[in-house]
Amino acid sequence: MAPVDDIETYSENDVWKTRWRNSTAPFAADGGKQRQVSQGATVAQWYGVDHIIIINPDGTLAEHNSYRYRREAHATAI
Numbered sequence: 001m002a003p004v005d006d007i008e009t010y011s012e013n014d015v016w017k018t019r020w021r022n023s024t025a026p027f028a029a030d031g032g033k034q035r036q037v038s039q040g041a042t043v044a045q046w047y048g049v050d051h052i053i054i055i056n057p058d059g060t061l062a063e064h065n066s067y068r069y070r071r072e073a074h075a076t077a078i
Helices: 033-047 068-077
Strands: 007-012 015-020 050-054 061-066
Touching: 007 033, 015 033, 033 050
Parallel strands: 007 050
Antiparallel strands: 007 015, 050 061
16 A cells, blocks of 8 residues: 555635645645635545644644544554
């Protein structure tokens, strides 16, 4: 199984977007901050990765939620 990267939600030109971290292309955009934060958290939970929310103007993170325990629990249950 290929490694899965974390999810990142951010604002660019006043449009909220969500992408795989270190990817240049978002997989979801617009609908406002709450919608993108929710979508990012949902995908992060599905894959058992971290969800990073960047809202500070200098690009630093404002919130970091980890769902890695879901992936680890699934791996041990098999």
